[in-house]
Amino acid sequence: MSRADVDAAAAQPGQVQVVATPPAPSSLTGGRPVRKSLLGDHGRFLRSELLMVFRRRRNLAILVVLGVVPILIGVAVKLGDHRERGDTIFGGITDNGLFAALAALLVVMPLFLPLGVAVVAGDAISGEASTGTLRYLLAVPVARTRLLAVKFGGILVWCAASVVVVAACGVIVGAILFPSGELTLLSGRTVSYAAGGYRLLLVCGYVAVSMAMVGALGLFVSTMTEVPVAAMAATLTLTIVSEVLDAVPQLSALHPWLPSHYWLQWVDLLRDPMATGAVGHGLLVSGAYILIFLSLAWARFSGKDVTS
C-alpha cells in the first residue's frame, strides 16, 4: 500500500485532521489519528464490530453450546439420583433453581468460557489480517489505537454476553425444573430469591471481568499473527497453562500472580455476609493483566507493518 493511498483516504472531505506533523516516511506507522468528536461515529464503528461478532455462525454456535450447559445440568440433576446430594453448589440445585446458573458458571469457567472468548479475541486483529480487510480498515482511515479500542469493546460485550447466556439459561431452566423460593447461601443462611438474583448478577460481573482478561490476552496475541487459529490456540493454551500451574501445590508462591488464580473467587459472593476482600483482589489482578495485555497489544499493533 502506498503513501498516496493513505493520504488520499485521509484527505476526504469532512475529516478533521488534528495531527500537524506528517507521518513517518517509512511505512504505514500508526495510521492517521483522525478524530471525530462525535460519539456517534465511535458508536457506529463499535456497532458494526458487534454485528460482525454476533452474526458469525461460529460465534452463535459457541453461545448455543454455552446455553446448553445449564440445561444439561438442570435436566441431569432433575432425572438423577436424589439420595446423593452432591457438593454445595450442585447439591443446592434441587433446593433453588438459581444454583443451576451458578453450577453452570462453575462448569464453564475453566474451559468453555475461555474457549469462546479466545475464539473471538484471537480473531479480532488476525482475522482481519487473514481475510485481507485489515489494511482497508486502516485506510478508511481509522487510527490504530481506536481500532484496538473498538475491537476490545467488542470483546468486552462478547464476554458479558457469553456469561449472561449461561446465567440466563440457568435461571430459566432452574425456575422451570426446581423451586424458586429463598436461596440458601454457603454459610447456611437464607436470602430472598431477588437478593439471590442480585448476587448472581454480581457473580456474572465478576466472571465477565475475569473473561475480559482472557480477551485482552487474546487481542494481544491476535496482533502477533495473521493466522487466527494460531491466535485462538495460543490464547487458550496460555489460559490453560495458568490454570495448570495454579493446580500444582509446590508452586504456591507463584499462585497469587497467576491470572486464573482468583477465577473461582466469585464463590465468596455467595457467603453471608459477602466476603469481598479476595473478590476485590481478583478484580485488581484481572484489571492489572488487562492493562498489561492491552498496552502490549497497542505497542505491537501501532508499530506493526500492515501488509495484509
Place this chain on the structure above:
Amino acid sequence: MTVSTILRQHRALRWSVPACVAGVVALASAGVFTAQASSERLPSKSASALLADVQSARVSGLSGTIVAKMSLGLPSLPSIGGNQGQASLPSLLSGSHTMRFWYDGPDRQRVALLGTTNETDVFHNGRDLWQWDSDGHTATHTVLPADHPAAAQKQIDLTPQQVADRAIKAITPSTQVTVAANRRVADRSAYELVLTPRDTGTLVGSVRIAVDGKTKMPLGVQVFAKGSSSPAIDVSYSHVTFKTPAADNFTFTPPPGATVKQGSAAELPAKPAPGTAPGTGTTIGSGWTSIFEYRTTPAQIAKVAGPLLGQLKTVNGTWGHGRLVTSALLSVLVTDDGRVFAGAVDATALYAAATTHK
C-alpha cells in the same frame, strides 16, 4: 516534538509503555505505594512489658479474616477423626486456609472456614452451638451445659490469640524473649515478640508473635523450625476490625431442606491444632522439649489412622516396634503396642521417651 511523534519515529520505544504498565503493577502489588503508612513507629517497649500486655489484652469485639498457612512437611492427611461435619477441621494441618472470625465476648463467636466452593461454620451464641457444613447441607445443634463457657473455643482453636496464648504458656526459663522490629500485619502496625528456645533439643527455631500496637491483641503467630527462614506455621489476620460485629452474625437457623442433627456437648471434637493434646494423655518433660504421650490400643489406632499408618516409615529399637512421622516441626511415633508419642523434638528424643515410659 510531541510524545506521539517520538513514538512514531522510534518504534522500539512503544514497548516502554507496556513495560511501564507492568512495572507500575508490580510495584503496586508489592505494596510500594502503600508503604508510607508503615513508617509510623510504635513507641519502644520492653519484651516483658509487651508480654504482660499481650496476656491481659482482651477486646470486646472484633471481626476479621485469618489466613492459616501450614507447611509442616507432613504427608497430606486424609480427614482424620472420622467426625462427619468436622471433616474439614483436621485438614487444617496442611496447606493454606482462610477463615472468617467474628467475636463478641466469650458468649458469642462465629468462625467460617472458607473452602473453594463450600463453607463450614461454627456459630456460638450463648448456650447454642451450631455447626454448619454446606457440602453435606447439614446443621448440628448442640446445647452447651451452663458451666461450659469455653466449649466453643475448643472448636475454634486457631485464632492468632489462641495460638499465641499457647506459645506464651510454653515460656519457661529456657526461653529468650525479645522484641524485634515493628511489623505490619493486617495493615496495622504491630510489635513483634520473638520467643527463642534456649533448649537445643527442640525442633522449634523461634516463635514470632505480631502484637497489635494499639490493642495489644496478637495479630499473627509464626512458628519457625530450626534453621528455616520460612515459617512452618503462620496464622495471621489478613484483615481485622476491632468493632463489635452486628448481632445477626451469631444467629443461625437451619435453612429449609437441611439435615438437622442433635449433637451432645460430650462429643465436641478435640482440638485440631498441631502439637497439642487431643483428648487425654500425659506430658513427659517440660517446656519446648515436652513430649506428649497418649496410650490407646493398636485397634483404636488402626481405626483412626489405618490407611495412613501403612504409608509411614517403620522403625524399631529397644523400646519396641512402631511407625514414625517426622516433619520440620513435629515428630510423631506410633508404637505397635498402642502408644503415641508426639513433640517438637527429633526422633531420638521420642525413642528415649518410649524406652523410659513403658
